[in-house]
Amino acid sequence: MTQYDPVFYSRMLTELTLAFHIIFATIGVGVPVMIALAEWRGIRTGDPHYTLLARRWTRGFVITVAVGVVTGTAIGLQLSLLWPSFMRIAGQAIALPLFLETFAFFVEAIFLGIYLYTWDRFKKKTTHLLLMIPIVIGSSASAFFITTLNAFMNTPRGFTLEDGVIKNLQPLAAMFNPATPTKVSHVLASSYTTSAYILAAIAAYKLLKGSDHAYYKKALKLTVTAAFVFSLATAAIGDLSGKFLAKYQPEKLAAAEWHFETEREAPLVLGGVLGQNNEIKYGISIPYGLSILAHGTPDGEVIGLNEFPEDERPPLYIHYLFNLKVAFGMYLALVGFLYLLRSRKHRGRELVPKWLLAAIVAAGPLAMITIELGWFFAEVGRQPWILRGYMKVADAATTSSHVDTMLLLFCLLYLVLGVTVVRVLSKLFRNYDVIQEMISLGIEKGGRRS
DSSP, X not given: OOOOOHHHHHHHHHHHHHHHHHHHHHHHHHHHHHHHHHHHHHHHHOOXXXXXXXXXXXXXXXXXXXXXXXXXXXXXXXXXXXXXXXXXXHHHHHHHHHHHHHHHHHHHHHHHHHHHTOTTOOSXXXXXXXXXXXXXXXXXXXXXXXXXXXXXXXXOOSOEEETTEEESOOHXXXXXXXXXXXXXXXXXXXXXXXXHHHHHHXXXXXXXXXXXXXXXXXXXXXXXXXXXXXXXXXXXXXXXXXXXXXXXXXXXXXXXXXXXXXXXXXXXXXXXXXXXXXXXXXXXXXXTHHHHHHHSSTTOEEOOGGGSOGGGOOOTTHHHHHHHXXXXXXXXXXXXXXXXXXXXXXXXXXXOOXXXXXXXXXXXXXXXXXXXXXXXXXXXXXXXXXXXXXXXXXXXXXXXXXXXXXXXXXXXXXXXXXXXXXXXXXXXXXXXXXXXXXXXXXXXXXXXXX
């Protein structure tokens, strides 16, 4: 019989919660931006289709926010229950961003309620659009504050640790630590990209199924254009993240690239399998690639993994997480580029080829998978540390004998939440489809179906 290990079950439960929550957190950060873009476009052009996009996206967004609140609350609960030693030491340092995140959410929730129930109640349409500004700021600010907490775990700053007690605490220095700029910007840009592609996938799916309504074509153009711009921003920030890792977490970069010996002109390895004595087989080596990623110059010196004690090295399988994340990110940028290239080349021809529509449909779930891979890479790549340089995961976990029961209960909770949100969203849009709504709003006369 397998021996009960509270550390293992604590890690499993935390990973499950984060993996489930990040779906709704990503949508919660990115969709408000797309709603604002759609309504702004509708006001600027006088086209009611864009305004209707904003209306319908808002309804779905409200459902995902509700689920995100539940999963976000679960994370806060689990921090205290599963990682009491971590909270005892780091709790003071992370209290400020946790408080500010709650405040940001309140701002978002209040204005979301006002925004949702004030359609067509203002003579000046821009007044309603202005209500979206605090929603966008609040959602992005929530992501900012929570991500600074994660950044603190990677590069702890703003305190001294004496006999296991935090002293000389500087909350702002802890929050604005060296990891904050790259982590926050990467989370925001990737959330915007993913949300845009999820909405684009819905429009592409409808077109692929035979709907040729202008509403879906406009939705596709708006979302894919935004997704392409955000994907380029994400890639640029990813390059900066590589340079951050080289300076502050060289062991993580070395493990991600299976780079064992310190050297200049280090190659970048894609794919492959590790053999005996850390020999890489079947991999594709890009000369100077890792040195350029780490330092921006072909002769930059990259620290090897052998420079670190074995018990402080991240798991080597993060190499595959990193490779898949980059590959999917390139796919997302390529799909957006091909769509815009074709739109420019065939201006005036509205028909999008089925292969490109299928590629856009695939981009939706792939974008979310890329988000998941990115977070797993970030968290597993920090192992064995929960607070890098100060506390290891094994020393931070609870000693409770009931974490396995909690894991089963939360699995059931997330299953119920997942099924419920899918059914509610499906029923919401199926029972009152877009053509019916256009007719009811006077945008279109009856008789035409999507």
